[in-house]
Amino acid sequence: MSGLSNDLFVITVMAYAIAMVAFAADLAFRRAPSRLVRAAVPDAVAADRTADQKVLVGSAGLIAAPPAPPAPPQVEIIEEPGRDYGRAARIALGVTLFGWLTHLVTIVTRGFAARRVPWGNMYEFSTVVAFLAVTAFLVLLARQKARWLGVFVLLPVVLYLGLAGTVLYVKAGPLVPALNSYWLKIHVVAAMTATSMFFVSGILALLYLAKLRRPEGNLLSRLPDAAALDRLTYGLVAFAFPIWTFAVMAGAIWAEAAWGRYWGWDPKETWSFITWVIYAAYLHSRATAGWKGKRAAYFAVAAFAALIINYYVVNTFIVGLHSYAGVK
Amino acid sequence: MSVTRPETRPEEPTLLSTVPQDPSERPTPGGRRRPFAPLIRAWRQLTSMRTALLLLFLLALAAVPGSLLPQRSVDPTLVDQYIVDHPKLGPFLDRLSGFDVFAAPWFAAIYALLFVSLIGCLIPRMRLHARALLRRPPKAPAHPSRLASGTTFETSASVDEVLAVGRGVLRGRRFRVAADPGSLSAEKGYLRETGNLLFHVSLVVLLAGIAVGGLYGYTGKVVVTDGDGFTNTLVQYDNFNRGALVKTDRLNPFSFQLQNFEAEYQKDGTPKTYRAFVALRAKPGGPTSQHTIKVNDPLKIGEAKVYLINHGYSPHVVLRDRTGKAVYDAYMPCVAADTRNLTSSCVFKIPDTGLAPVGDLKKVQQIGVRAVLAPTFDPADTRGSIFPALLNPRLAGVQIYLGDLGIDAGTPQNVYELDTTRMTLLKVKGPTGASTPILDPRNKQADSVTGLPGGLVLTVDKVKNYAVFSIKYDPGKGLVLWAAIAMLTGLIGSLLIRRRRVWIRASAGPGQGRTVVEIGGLARTGSLTAEFEDLVRRVTARLPEQG
Ligand code: HEM
Numbered sequence: 001m002s003g004l005s006n007d008l009f010v011i012t013v014m015a016y017a018i019a020m021v022a023f024a025a026d027l028a029f030r031r032a033p034s035r036l037v038r039a040a041v042p043d044a045v046a047a048d049r050t051a052d053q054k055v056l057v058g059s060a061g062l063i064a065a066p067p068a069p070p071a072p073p074q075v076e077i078i079e080e081p082g083r084d085y086g087r088a089a090r091i092a093l094g095v096t097l098f099g100w101l102t103h104l105v106t107i108v109t110r111g112f113a114a115r116r117v118p119w120g121n122m123y124e125f126s127t128v129v130a131f132l133a134v135t136a137f138l139v140l141l142a143r144q145k146a147r148w149l150g151v152f153v154l155l156p157v158v159l160y161l162g163l164a165g166t167v168l169y170v171k172a173g174p175l176v177p178a179l180n181s182y183w184l185k186i187h188v189v190a191a192m193t194a195t196s197m198f199f200v201s202g203i204l205a206l207l208y209l210a211k212l213r214r215p216e217g218n219l220l221s222r223l224p225d226a227a228a229l230d231r232l233t234y235g236l237v238a239f240a241f242p243i244w245t246f247a248v249m250a251g252a253i254w255a256e257a258a259w260g261r262y263w264g265w266d267p268k269e270t271w272s273f274i275t276w277v278i279y280a281a282y283l284h285s286r287a288t289a290g291w292k293g294k295r296a297a298y299f300a301v302a303a304f305a306a307l308i309i310n311y312y313v314v315n316t317f318i319v320g321l322h323s324y325a326g327v328k
Numbered sequence: 329m330s331v332t333r334p335e336t337r338p339e340e341p342t343l344l345s346t347v348p349q350d351p352s353e354r355p356t357p358g359g360r361r362r363p364f365a366p367l368i369r370a371w372r373q374l375t376s377m378r379t380a381l382l383l384l385f386l387l388a389l390a391a392v393p394g395s396l397l398p399q400r401s402v403d404p405t406l407v408d409q410y411i412v413d414h415p416k417l418g419p420f421l422d423r424l425s426g427f428d429v430f431a432a433p434w435f436a437a438i439y440a441l442l443f444v445s446l447i448g449c450l451i452p453r454m455r456l457h458a459r460a461l462l463r464r465p466p467k468a469p470a471h472p473s474r475l476a477s478g479t480t481f482e483t484s485a486s487v488d489e490v491l492a493v494g495r496g497v498l499r500g501r502r503f504r505v506a507a508d509p510g511s512l513s514a515e516k517g518y519l520r521e522t523g524n525l526l527f528h529v530s531l532v533v534l535l536a537g538i539a540v541g542g543l544y545g546y547t548g549k550v551v552v553t554d555g556d557g558f559t560n561t562l563v564q565y566d567n568f569n570r571g572a573l574v575k576t577d578r579l580n581p582f583s584f585q586l587q588n589f590e591a592e593y594q595k596d597g598t599p600k601t602y603r604a605f606v607a608l609r610a611k612p613g614g615p616t617s618q619h620t621i622k623v624n625d626p627l628k629i630g631e632a633k634v635y636l637i638n639h640g641y642s643p644h645v646v647l648r649d650r651t652g653k654a655v656y657d658a659y660m661p662c663v664a665a666d667t668r669n670l671t672s673s674c675v676f677k678i679p680d681t682g683l684a685p686v687g688d689l690k691k692v693q694q695i696g697v698r699a700v701l702a703p704t705f706d707p708a709d710t711r712g713s714i715f716p717a718l719l720n721p722r723l724a725g726v727q728i729y730l731g732d733l734g735i736d737a738g739t740p741q742n743v744y745e746l747d748t749t750r751m752t753l754l755k756v757k758g759p760t761g762a763s764t765p766i767l768d769p770r771n772k773q774a775d776s777v778t779g780l781p782g783g784l785v786l787t788v789d790k791v792k793n794y795a796v797f798s799i800k801y802d803p804g805k806g807l808v809l810w811a812a813i814a815m816l817t818g819l820i821g822s823l824l825i826r827r828r829r830v831w832i833r834a835s836a837g838p839g840q841g842r843t844v845v846e847i848g849g850l851a852r853t854g855s856l857t858a859e860f861e862d863l864v865r866r867v868t869a870r871l872p873e874q875g
Binding site for chain 2 (some may be wrong): 181238239241242245246249252253254256257258259260261262263264265266267270271273274277278280281283284285287288289290291299306314
């Protein structure tokens with residue numbers, strides 16, 4: 001079972017790599033969509049609308065930004081594909097779905113091999129986070145034709161899985177007692193879900209910043225316009241932030257059960273807190289005059305960096321209660 | 329372009345949220361003439377979003393050193409080690425509270441400011457929100473169809489019919505509706521703001537709960553060897569931290585005895601279960617009851633909890649004099665140096681050896697012992713234990729020192745470290761004659777060291793388990809939990825609910841018996857598209873022929 005899981009892991013990574021190339025080809029040989037979007041709304045009408053809006057919303061003009069974005073469940077279409085699914089796009093999509101399925105089976109068989117939930121160590125955690133990130137991408141794809149996002153999600157996913165499969169790999173085995181608890185499972189599931197969405201939002205924030213810098217860049221001109229990227233970033237963060245908050249709380253409940261204090265400023269907890277606070281700052285910055293847009297995006301990137309530091313740097317280089325194999 | 333301005337009294341802007349305005353955009357009442365104007369301006373600055381943002385970022389930044397430097401609250405011995413290793417940097421960082429970041433004045437300053445800023449901004453926001461809840465939605469603009477979501481069509485129904493249908497549909501969708509001649513105003517999603525305020529208020533309550541725990545709570549650690557007991561009094565703790573308002577003479581009066589500690593391991597040595605069986609006496613003189621404490625499963629005694637946090641081995645050390653009488657007899661816990669296979673380092677301090685003081689200075693003759701305990705010893709692998717359970721225990725590398733332990737000097741000492749500056753290493757004889765003997769506690773022939781002055785004999789004849797318990801009392805915990813639940817609820821409301829307004833305007837059209845209908849909608853965040861289209865569909869479905 002363990003061997004099967006490992007074989008499927010390799011197949012998954014290869015599938016994603018192929019899909020990534022196909023997505024890149026699809027993006028490169030497609031007409032730039034942003035031109036179409038811009039053509040859709042005549043300027044006069046747009047100006048008129050903004051004028052009306054400002055009056056309605058009051059003196060502060062708080063809705064100066066275009067009506068914004070939402071949590072994934074109700075997202076608007078932000079891409080007008082130049083032409084519909086060409087051959088590259090069909091290959092990309094098919095291979096991604098195939099990879100997603102083998103990815104799923106990789107995780108399930110790993111769970112059977114270890115006879116427990118398959119998220120007990122860094123290798124498994126990374127595998128599941130990558131899986132959920134691809135899932136988030138597929139959901140976005142289904143809801144809003146976010147095909148352009150494919151290459152930008154799959155590239156880091158492939159690198160991430162590569163790292164997980166080589167550096168972080170450990171054989172399937174049982175959990176140490178301190179890790180074997182009900183709240184831990186909840187905590188980890190929530191943390192992985194939020195992490196995977198933050199992962200995608202971090203990519204989007206970077207794309208947004210790149211787009212601001214070079215709106216007509218060769219590749220960048222094929223992405224939706226900056227405002228749409230910004231909204232999508234916000235939508236993902238707004239959806240993931242409560243989940244992350246819950247993950248931190250569940251972790252605190254678990255810590256209370258295991259160590260008798262719900263919060264102890266152990267390095268892991270400290271970085272979860274830092275991550276949380278920077279994401280809160282990101283959400284605030286979107287409601288603060290002068291901090292919208294670019295600065296907000298920097299917060300989104302910084303927050304994701306804190307998340308990565310929390311999982312990889314803290315686990316590997318800083319010793320705390322969380323890094324112990326058994327009880328301290 | 330003619331637009332009817334909705335009611336915009338300066339104090340009550342028809343905002344879709346209670347976000348405070350940028351202080352630079354708000355007029356200061358009375359301007360220069362008021363003596364408090366600078367104070368008011370400072371207060372506004374402090375309670376502005378921008379300041380909150382800055383303080384949040386500072387808080388995150390300030391927490392970083394707390395994860396990079398060892399912290400006293402987490403592990404004081406690591407801090408001491410760090411200061412020893414960095415003789416220049418260490419004391420400097422210590423002066424800056426680098427090892428107590430989360431109790432540092434500068435850390436407290438940031439969160440106190442944030443706290444004040446939070447409260448200061450919440451009060452006016454709650455007032456604004458309460459008013460918004462009571463007020464009717466603002467009047468319709470002249471041309472609702474020009475809003476971000478907007479549409480217009482004609483129908484043969486009369487103006488009144490259109491408005492009646494519109495009202496029915498909006499009410500049916502749980503909008504709050506207000507009517508004006510020829511138009512309707514509707515609003516929904518007040519819960520967004522309510523949720524947001526709930527989130528921030530709960531955050532304040534959560535911080536208050538943490539403060540209660542900090543002031544009235546205590547935590548302590550005890551090491552208990554199998555068969556020994558513990559009574560919840562200050563003197564029995566190996567390590568004790570308390571809040572400023574804790575009365576140490578009135579701790580929860582329970583006691584317990586550790587009857588048996590049990591550890592099970594996988595074949596490869598990874599731990600499977602740890603269990604401590606204890607007999608608890610909740611009140612002095614009360615009945616005892618049996619309990620099992622596991623790693624994630626503490627024993628609860630009222631508001632106090634007893635956690636199992638660690639374990640290890642205590643060898644039984646006996647020092648006999650020439651006549652065979654025991655002058656010292658105790659179980660001495662050893663500290664695991666290797667957390668996997670529990671190779672442990674042991675220090676035994678025997679202050680009272682029965683040896684007379686020597687020399688003119690009447691130097692005391694105390695004994696200190698250093699040794700390494702391997703719970704499972706393998707002669708082929710002398711690096712240490714090969715398994716964490718007590719399968720084949722040996723006490724190796726036994727070094728015995730004679731002299732002054734330094735205990736009487738009054739300076740506090742770490743019981744797990746031996747200060748040999750005023751002691752000399754003795755040449756001793758182990759069971760096989762070696763000078764750094766290996767003792768086997770399970771073999772009567774090989775469990776003693778001889779060759780000590782005065783014919784003393786040191787014997788290690790048993791090894792028992794010990795468990796480390798952490799005892800915690802935190803009366804603020806319940807409040808923190810409830811506040812956290814409220815926070816999460818508020819947050820979900822705040823981020824997933826959208827506040828939106830819809831207006832319908834109907835007027836007689838150019839054609840005979842025709843009515844022009846305009847519908848428009850606005851959301852502060854999120855797109856209204858899907859919902860708006862649904863509303864329009866519902867309205868048109870109930871009206872006769874449109875075009
Ligand atoms: C001085 C303190 C604070 C002020 C003035 C403040 C103000 C606000 C305001 C006005 C909003 C609404 C923003 C919107 O509707 O888009 C908001 C949202 C929020 N605040 Fe605060 N806040 C403060 C402190 C905090 C703190 C300490 C945290 C937690 C770390 C926090 C977390 C949040 C979150 C998560 C949101 C939701 C963002 C959203 O609705 O888009 N706030 N805050």
